[in-house]
Amino acid sequence: MATTTADAPVVRRRRGALGLLAWLCGVLFFLPVAWMVLTSLHSESDAATNPPSLGAPLTLQGYREFFGASTGVSPWPPLINSFSASLMSTLLVLVLSIPAAYALSIKPVRKWSDAMFFFLSTKMLPAVAGLLPIYLIAKNSGLLDNVALLVILYTSMNLPIAVWMMRSFLAEVPVEILEAASIDGAGLPTVLARIVAPVVAPGIAATSLICFIFSWNELLFARVLTGVVAGTAPVFLTGFVTSQGLFLAKVCAAAVCVSLPVLIAGFAAQDKLVQGLSLGAVK
Amino acid sequence: MTLTHSLTRRARAPRIAGRTVPPRRSRGAWARRAPLLPALIFMIVVTQLPFVGTVAISFMRWNALEPDHKAFAGLDNYKEAVTDPQLRSSLLTTVTLTVTVVLVSLALGLGLALLLDRRFRGRGLVRTMLITPFLVVPVASALLWKHALYNATYGLINGSLTWLWSLFGSDDPPQPDWLSSLPMMSVEASLIWQWTPFMMLILLAGLQSRPLDAVEAARMDGATTWQIFRYLTFPHLRRYLELAALLGSIYVVQNFDAVFTLTGGGLGTANLPYTVYETFYQAHDYGQASAEGVIVVLCSLLVGSFALRTVSSLLREETR
Numbered sequence: 001m002a003t004t005t006a007d008a009p010v011v012r013r014r015r016g017a018l019g020l021l022a023w024l025c026g027v028l029f030f031l032p033v034a035w036m037v038l039t040s041l042h043s044e045s046d047a048a049t050n051p052p053s054l055g056a057p058l059t060l061q062g063y064r065e066f067f068g069a070s071t072g073v074s075p076w077p078p079l080i081n082s083f084s085a086s087l088m089s090t091l092l093v094l095v096l097s098i099p100a101a102y103a104l105s106i107k108p109v110r111k112w113s114d115a116m117f118f119f120l121s122t123k124m125l126p127a128v129a130g131l132l133p134i135y136l137i138a139k140n141s142g143l144l145d146n147v148a149l150l151v152i153l154y155t156s157m158n159l160p161i162a163v164w165m166m167r168s169f170l171a172e173v174p175v176e177i178l179e180a181a182s183i184d185g186a187g188l189p190t191v192l193a194r195i196v197a198p199v200v201a202p203g204i205a206a207t208s209l210i211c212f213i214f215s216w217n218e219l220l221f222a223r224v225l226t227g228v229v230a231g232t233a234p235v236f237l238t239g240f241v242t243s244q245g246l247f248l249a250k251v252c253a254a255a256v257c258v259s260l261p262v263l264i265a266g267f268a269a270q271d272k273l274v275q276g277l278s279l280g281a282v283k
Numbered sequence: 284m285t286l287t288h289s290l291t292r293r294a295r296a297p298r299i300a301g302r303t304v305p306p307r308r309s310r311g312a313w314a315r316r317a318p319l320l321p322a323l324i325f326m327i328v329v330t331q332l333p334f335v336g337t338v339a340i341s342f343m344r345w346n347a348l349e350p351d352h353k354a355f356a357g358l359d360n361y362k363e364a365v366t367d368p369q370l371r372s373s374l375l376t377t378v379t380l381t382v383t384v385v386l387v388s389l390a391l392g393l394g395l396a397l398l399l400d401r402r403f404r405g406r407g408l409v410r411t412m413l414i415t416p417f418l419v420v421p422v423a424s425a426l427l428w429k430h431a432l433y434n435a436t437y438g439l440i441n442g443s444l445t446w447l448w449s450l451f452g453s454d455d456p457p458q459p460d461w462l463s464s465l466p467m468m469s470v471e472a473s474l475i476w477q478w479t480p481f482m483m484l485i486l487l488a489g490l491q492s493r494p495l496d497a498v499e500a501a502r503m504d505g506a507t508t509w510q511i512f513r514y515l516t517f518p519h520l521r522r523y524l525e526l527a528a529l530l531g532s533i534y535v536v537q538n539f540d541a542v543f544t545l546t547g548g549g550l551g552t553a554n555l556p557y558t559v560y561e562t563f564y565q566a567h568d569y570g571q572a573s574a575e576g577v578i579v580v581l582c583s584l585l586v587g588s589f590a591l592r593t594v595s596s597l598l599r600e601e602t603r
Contacts, residue, residue, distance in 0.1 A: 019403030025395055026409035029476065033415050035439050036427050048437040051446040096325055099318030109316050115323065117591060122330045124587035126537050128559040129576040132569055133336030156329035159322060217420050220539045220556070224564055234422040238544060248437070251430055255423035266418035267411060274484045278526055 040252035047248040062249035066257055075257070078236035083261075085147050085232060086215035089154035093162045093211045094204065096155070101166030106173060106196070116167070119160035127157070127220055138225060145227040153221045158211040164279040165210070169203025170196070206272035213262050233258045334580065341573035348567050360574035370575060372551060373558040374582070377536060379467070380554055384474045385531045389524065391475070392482025399483070400490045410487075417480035425544035428473040433545075435460035466550035474541055478534075482527045489523030490516070529590045536583070555579045 038054070039047045040063065046056035061069075068074045104112045134153070138144045173196050181191050222232040231239075240254050266273060344356035364370050399410055416424065432439045441458045448456035461469045493516060501511050539556045546552040548561060559579060563572035 015401065015403065018398060018401060022395075022398040022401075022403060022409050023405065025398065026412040029480070030412035030415055032424075032427060032432060032439075032476065033419060035431060036419075039431055050437045050442045051449065052439060052442040096322040100322035103315055103317075103319040107315050109319060113595070115319060117595070118323070119326065120594060121587060121591065122326055123533055124583050124590065125330060125334065126556055126559075126576075126579050126583055128537075128556045128563075129337055129580045130330060130333030131559075132340060132563055132573055132576070133333040135563075136336075136569075137333075152329060156326060159326060163322060213418075217422075217540075219422055219543070220560065223543075224560070234420060234540075237420075237422045237426060240426075248430055248434075251426055255419070255427055259418070259420045259423045262420060263415070263418045266414065270411070270414065273414075274488045277481065277530070278485045278488065278523075279530075 036252045036255055040249055040256050042249050044247070044249050047252070062253035063257070065250040066253040075233070075236060075254070078231050078233045079258075081147055081150075081226075081230050082216055082233040085150040085154060085230075086212045088147075089151045089158065089215050090208050090211045092151065092155045093158050094208060097159055097162035097166050097207070098204070100163050101170050104163070105167045105170040106175070106178070116164065119163045122156070123160045131221070131224060135224060144225060145230045147230045149225055150218075150222060150230065150232070153225070154211075154215040154218060157218070157221075158214055161214075161279065162207050162211055165207045165276050166200070166203065168279065169200045169207075172203075173199045202272060203275075206269065206276035209265055209269050209272065210276045213265065216262055337573045337576050339573075340569055341577050343570045343573075345569040346567055346571075347569055356570055360570045361578075363571060364574045364578055369553070370555075370558060370578070373553045373555050376467070376552060377554040377556075380471060380474070380538070380552075381532055381535045383471050384478060384535050385528055387471075388475045388478040388531065389482050389528055391479045392527070393486055393520075393524070395479065395483045396486035396490055399487055413483060414480045416476050417478070417484075419477075421477065421540040422544055424477055425473065425541045428469070428476075429462065429545050433461040433469055462546060463550065466546050466552045470541055470545050470552050473545065474535065474538065477541075478531055482531060485527040485530075486520060486523055489520050493519045525593050529593055532586070532590065536586070555582075 041058040041060070042053070042056050043059050043061055046053050047062075049056075065071075066075060100115075103109055104115060109115070134149075135144070138146075138149050143149045177195055178191060181195055186194070217234065218232070219234040219238070222230075222235045223238065226232065226235060237254055237258055240251065341360055342356060342358070344352060344354045344359065346352065395413060399406060399413070419427070430438070435441060435458060438461075440461065441456075444456045444458065448454070459465070497515055498511055501515060506514075537556055538554065539560065542548055542552055542554055542557045543560075548557045553561070555575075556579075559572055559575045562568050562575055566572075
């Protein structure tokens with residue numbers, strides 16, 4: 001970049017100051033999470049002090065409590081429920097959204113944008129608007145407190161986003177190559193496996209990740225439609241806080257444990273996450 | 284670029300199927316539509332049919348605690364809902380909450396994206412730190428704010444105030460009970476913390492997709508940093524700002540986790556989703572809850588049609 005020698009130190013100083021400001025903001029936004037982790041590693045009496053005790057000895061007591069050391073309440077069933085509901089609904093979303101996106105991008109049907117808008121408009125219908133009939137149907141058909149019900153609802157929650165995302169990823173497949181392949185006599189399965197799949201594989205990964213995260217985080221449906229058997233990790237968290245005694249370290253340990261899978265996945269896939277969250281509109 | 288790429292391509296590509304097999308066109312059309320149907324039917328069954336049920340129940344007097352009094356109620360539930368001051372206040376709360384959270388996090392996100400768009404030491408690490416709030420499970424972050432930060436006796440905020448005051452030799456620091464003295468602001472602050480990274484990510488992607496040669500040329504011509512931002516960067520970012528605001532609003536309007544966990548809907552923080560939840564789940568008034576649900580949908584339709592127009596301009600740009 002061409003800067004004259006005269007203003008170079010000024011520019012450099014300003015750049016340094018802005019970098020420092022960025023660091024400051026980063027630390028500020030990260031602080032609550034860091035505090036959560038630190039508190040989770042303190043004993044209950046060290047966690048609840050004013051002013052905060054930064055240098056208190058570290059202990060895993062909070063985590064032991066979370067895994068049911070004194071109460072005997074295990075967090076594993078809700079964690080497993082969350083995991084299986086999120087995983088199964090993500091798979092179902094993929095099975096439904098990929099063909100739909102294919103129909104909407106590579107071989108677009110007429111009025112394809114109407115279908116796109118229908119999908120998106122369902123995201124604007126508040127979840128509470130259909131909750132009661134779903135509750136009543138589930139109650140009468142014995143599906144209440146069942147992970148399968150959550151799988152269906154999470155699929156409906158994520159499917160519109162997945163269709164939008166997958167469509168934009170499929171739109172990146174160069175049609176010239178598809179044409180060339182079909183002129184050379186390649187059948188649909190060959191074209192899909194050899195040409196389409198490699199291009200959209202990262203897109204499928206991003207879509208899966210986002211569907212998994214949204215399902216893992218969901219509270220309202222899980223809270224209303226599950227009970228003792230199918231309760232998910234977020235429901236478990238809300239029921240975790242009792243008003244008796246000190247519990248801060250335990251709450252923080254629980255929050256860390258439940259957030260950890262999402263945090264790891266999100267850090268690992270930062271760039272894909274952006275592309276997915278913007279429905280594939282940005283890269 | 285993704286947005287422009289697909290459409291130029293579509294215009295260039297004549298329909299191969301249509302050209303080779305013109306007589307079987309209707310069959311071809313069905314073959315094309317078939318992959319779309321499972322998803323379409325699934326969405327209609329799981330989201331639209333229950334809503335029809337909600338509309339039907341909204342005309343009934345139906346309280347689960349009095350199963351014998353189930354009857355047709357006409358517009359009674361709606362009359363009650365419209366005159367209910369609680370519903371009105373939760374409508375207002377929803378609007379305030381959504382507008383505040385979306386606008387503030389959009390502004391902060393823009394600032395952070397501009398900061399991160401420059402090169403500096405440790406940029407990757409700062410970016411990772413900045414997106415962390417978005418990756419914490421919403422209930423967990425609500426619990427974190429409620430107990431570890433806002434708590435009046437041992438929360439981090441008041442703890443820091445104590446520490447700051449003691450630096451100046453005072454043992455009488457202010458120790459407000461944040462959640463009860465500033466309930467709305469407390470909920471908003473935690474949501475802004477959670478949603479700013481989302482806005483930042485989208486805007487950062489927008490900034491990085493901006494054509495750099497134009498910026499370079501403008502700088503050569505002596506444009507100031509502000510002029511470059513005002514006339515080059517901002518117009519380019521507009522689309523991304525709209526997209527971020529739209530997606531953010533979809534999620535913040537429906538927020539349940541923060542309201543439920545932080546204040547339990549108390550002190551004027553109950554938004555529409557929480558109010559419907561309460562009428563249905565706590566008061567067991569199915570008819571009333573359904574009427575409220577229908578009203579919520581009508582309001583969302585108003586906002587939604589506006590939002591859809593924004594997206595349709597995005598889509599049109601893509602298909603042009």
